[in-house]
Amino acid sequence: MKPISLKLLARELNLSVSTVSRALNDRDDIAQETKDRARKLATKLKYEPNPYASSLRSNKSKTIGIVIPEIDNHFFSLAINGIEEIARANDYHVLISLTHEEYQQEKSIIQLLAGGRVDGLLLSMASTSQNSDHLAVLEERKVPVVFFDRVCEDLATARVTTDDYESGYRATTHLLEAGCRKIAHLAISGALSISRRRLQGYADALRDAAIAYDQALVLTLDQDDAQATDRIRQLLAERRDIDGVFAAVEALAMHTYAACRQLELTIPEDVKVIGFSNLETAPLLKPALTTITQPAYQIGKQAAQLLFKAINDNVLLTMNHSLELKSELHIRMSTYSGE
Amino acid sequence: MKPISLKLLARELNLSVSTVSRALNDRDDIAQETKDRARKLATKLKYEPNPYASSLRSNKSKTIGIVIPEIDNHFFSLAINGIEEIARANDYHVLISLTHEEYQQEKSIIQLLAGGRVDGLLLSMASTSQNSDHLAVLEERKVPVVFFDRVCEDLATARVTTDDYESGYRATTHLLEAGCRKIAHLAISGALSISRRRLQGYADALRDAAIAYDQALVLTLDQDDAQATDRIRQLLAERRDIDGVFAAVEALAMHTYAACRQLELTIPEDVKVIGFSNLETAPLLKPALTTITQPAYQIGKQAAQLLFKAINDNVLLTMNHSLELKSELHIRMSTYSGE
């Protein structure tokens, strides 16, 4: 069956295409009776305006894009949840693209989306994106962009982040207060803004506690999962003096658990562990994981709301629109120090 | 800055619009030199064809839709991962919509997408969708559809599912072999195909073990999370004879853990627990959770591949294209019965 077009409705109603168009768009220069007739038939035939014809005319795609490194990660799925809610409230669709942490993918995706396919973009950078040349096209084409979590500092647009520096500081301090003296720091990609902030918080907390910063305890793991566990195990095996681990991303906390299990190290007795994480199973782990939890859903919502300010109200987004939300420290068994 | 159009390129190159179009599309009736000139300028100006104009012409959106109940769920995020991979390989975009398990949402989303916005649809039904009237429009408009996991039996199209009946049977048998005699079955929405199949497997396993089916042990929890834990706790408190729990969806296993904790019931000594789950933290839980794990990533991939068979090769999808993949039983501590 052919798609229902305005032309078809018009013929059926003995009206012109433009009259039907205006009737369905509830314009005030159309008789009420005509509107009713048109609407009734449209509903009956399940007419949906061809979105591409509308877009072509209006230069609006009614679609926003989300570009993220991965989706198999609670932080991002929660954020998407928030974004999708706001998008739907604004009558918008959501296009999702995954970069799999690869610069090249990110580049080609953005080039593609910048061609007018989306009215705005929510972006969280890949860990391997060292520069921002590939984002220039977004500025040129004036595509509104909001970064969330993994921001790009080169682009002067709105960002929604969390208090990464403070969280890193707090996490480290918590380990120190639990008695740790040799704290390992695990991160992905030193280039990422969040990584640098969290690491800086870690370093400063050590300094304020008069503990030497030991480069050998700072691991950057940008390789795949299997290797991550291995390298953590290796570190823990070589440096038996490590008594605390600060995992700056969710997956690394889990790899630490796995590595400890392999080495038969007990958490929290032998090693205490804290991790950035949105896992809802954190309290049910063995032992329950102490976490820094980001308000992922809120991040998504707020980022989307900013984006729609740009899209609907034509506001030019600047760094002044940026928001910093607070993460929460949830203290659990994995950092317990006895009474 | 204005978007770059063919018209613009044509003017710059002193060629006609249609020549440039064909040059960029590498048609064989265009001189090599012309092609080179056109391509060079296009690259220089970062020309991207307007996707909506192309779609309008070709009736192809280069976009597929995913409609799922929720995204904050490992099964679905893994499936999306698989889908996205295939979509990208086919040069397609992915539109995501969440129904939040609500029939009305599902209905309006599908009505919207059926209007030509997508070339095909991957669908996993909401738990509250009792009928399939809202899917009729997809058949009328001839939008290719592949169901995955939560299928709709009324629509004669391809489905990618897992061996739900066998898995339900196997999970229950596993509990029986571990010594359980009073096994609770937790599910969402009795209407869902997967729920019915898993429950049937449970019932048949009991029958084959000559154990009476007790309606009071079968809980259907379609309300929100907070209430789910409460109701499970209530059941476990009232029926202290329950010695096994079979959670037919991931979240319910976690609620069972929470309920047991509140009642100070020990797993697996007091109650053994098995659950359908794609949680990668299952082995790290306290105790490690025995799971039936669905090949979510593969489900997504295969479903998408079927869809592209319809889209690219113009194959009419029928139930004969359906696939049933196998889930895996991972035995862990939560069903341990001593040596």
Add this chain to the structure above:
DNA sequence: TTGTACGCGTTATCAG
């Protein structure tokens, strides 16, 4: 209050 005419950017067809 309704109809006519045009253009959005692209591509297929046909003419040259």
Add this chain to the structure above:
DNA sequence: CTGATAACGCGTACAA
């Protein structure tokens, strides 16, 4: 080999 023209479906001046 290249150019002109028409058409996809919709929305909007402008005319009636």
